[in-house]
Amino acid sequence: MIIDKQPLPDDPTPSEAPPSYETLGSLPHDYRPEKSGVGRGESVASSSSSVPPLRSDNSPPLKSPRSTTSSNKGKGRATTWFNFSSSKTTREVQTTVRGLVRDLIQQHIADADTAAASILRSCADACADNHVSLSDLLQEKSIEGHTPLYWAIVKRLPDDHQDVEAGQCPDLLTSIISFATPLKPETITEVRLACLATSDQKLFQRLRLSPEFAPVSGVNQMLLGGTIPPDEIEVEDVSSDGGAFVMSFVVPHFHKRMSVSKEVELEFIARSRMWRLAFFIAPESPYRGSDPRAGSWCISLSLIENSPPTFLDSQLLIDEAKTDPPDSASLKEPSSPPRSGFRLPASPIQPKPKSTITLRLKSNEQLEVAGRYNSGKNIVISLEDSLMGANLQYGNNPYIGSDEKLRGRLEARLGKPERDDECVIC
Structure with a gap:
């Protein structure tokens, strides 16, 4: 739950604040989380992460960059949204971030990639300002004995599911991976178990292309x-x-x-x-x-x-x-026989397979x-x-x-x- 604080006279409200916690509950009812598979199309609309989407069309290996979180680009930073200003609120930041991530995964709003990415960016900014590691929070077994990555995999639809449309933007799993790296061995084990639980061979192979998952x-x-x-x-x-x-x-x-x-x-x-x-x-x-x-x-x-x-x-x-078949030019009969009188056969002898x-x-x-x-x-x-x-x-x-x-x-x-x-x- 977000803890509200009365604004001070010299603390103006930002004109372009990130989406609030209530955004999750007010999204249109026609959102269909089942329609998005992991990465088939555009990259996440985020300036804080350079992770390319997981794609099923012979995509290059998944990179493992750290998400950059602290660039004061105008108004609307997460510290204003969270309204935390002192180191005494570290536990409150952790509790709020865990709650936001849990709600994101529970509702599994895969189509709302911009909202999910914006919320995660805001969480990253708030964590950075309060000396909290978002990567550690995303790799905690804080949701029913498993990590958020585990549940993001279990709840997503396989790429070949009939309700998954080609060309969809990256889903929640890609966004969480971008903010969670580098991954710990225990987290990689959780990811593997999630792929096994869903028998998602295609996702498993794409993840194995990344040095993060298969060093x-x-x-x-x-x-x-x-x-x-x-x-x-x-x-x-x-x-x-x-x-x-x-x-x-x-x-x-x-x-x-x-x-x-x-x-x-x-x-x-x-x-x-x-x-x-x-x-x-x-x-x-x-x-x-x-x-x-x-x-x-x-x-x-x-x-x-x-x-x-x-x-x-x-x-x-x-x-x-x-x-590969040999060059046909090399198989042509010579214009004149060798001096020994031996003439090469017109067609080469094919070796027995x-x-x-x-x-x-x-x-x-x-x-x-x-x-x-x-x-x-x-x-x-x-x-x-x-x-x-x-x-x-x-x-x-x-x-x-x-x-x-x-x-x-x-x-x-x-x-x-x-x-x-x-x-x-x-």
């Missing part, structure tokens, strides 16, 4: 430089089977990253579970005869976060990389997330167990394209496998 290791920064191309992941549910899905991926600089970083991890959400598919080189183990052997190139598939346990039958498929690498990933026991009382269960196989899979260990192999990208897909079905020769997805 790049120092080794990869040194290896690949400042512009690190992101891993591409797409998930498609198989409509004919309620427990089946296909995950397609593209991994840039696969062999280089494996040789130097020793690991490539792909995280995704499918069938109400969060998964991690990882390529890694087995480390040295103090136990002799451990499986897999140290130095082996391996693949693991596991559940992460709070995903429920399940049986799984799946296969990882990697096709031969497509090559390589077989698809097929690696079976199945669990005869339920996969489960590691917890306090258990070490977890996952699937681990060695590429050496497959004659074709072993090719991935070598440079210039036919399964990695000239662009140094590894392309593959995981076909999976929840359930206990019955036979080794049974088709995973039929």
Whole structure:
């Protein structure tokens, strides 16, 4: 609740004050919070934040700037709206900001992006003037045991929902992220859990493009430089089977990253579970005869976060990389034969295509997330167990394209496998 104070004679009322707390309750009834997805279109109408919107159309990674809050641009600053003037009101500022943010999320006025952004800017100004961190307040678990970011994700509609219109302006989630950065590890965990609760794979992947949510290791920064191309992941549910899905991926600089970083991890959400598919080189183990052997190139598939346990039958498929056709000019028959009398064939001999690498990933026991009382269960196989899979260990192999990208897909079905020769997805 805003605490009113009688204005002093020399304390004039600003001519352009920010929207008041009551603005939230007086917005037109035709506002439809369901109509806005995270970032598809214009940027937030805010001079205090340079965060680009989250977009679903191959947008660049989300930046993580700090919102600038203290530029005395004329009248209408938050300190006048809040009417707090001394350090004794720090607790009142915190209480008021928490209440405003709670109401914003509870009403979820996604279309009213200007009002929401203005209120958050005013909160930022009031916090700055009273030495309160708005970032900390936005990352507190102050709303029913969760952070405002968690609820902003849970209450928003997925991008592909029928009520979401293309070209809508950024919603409340984008605004809150812009004022909450830098995010704490606990907040990132909350964001991941919210994406899992809504099975929002597309939002999860867009957030993972941001270093704020998926930091790049120092080794990869040194290896690949400042512009690190992101891993591409797409998930498609198989409509004919309620427990089946296909995950397609593209991994840039696969062999280089494996040789130097020793690991490539792909995280995704499918069938109400969060998964991690990882390529890694087995480390040295103090136990002799451990499986897999140290130095082996391996693949693991596991559940992460709070995903429920399940049986799984799946296969990882990697096709031969497509090559660009050679220049037709180089295939022309020479005007005169060589002196040896040997004449090149008119058409080049086409090499026989390589077989698809097929690696079976199945669990005869339920996969489960590691917890306090258990070490977890996952699937681990060695590429050496497959004659074709072993090719991935070598440079210039036919399964990695000239662009140094590894392309593959995981076909999976929840359930206990019955036979080794049974088709995973039929």
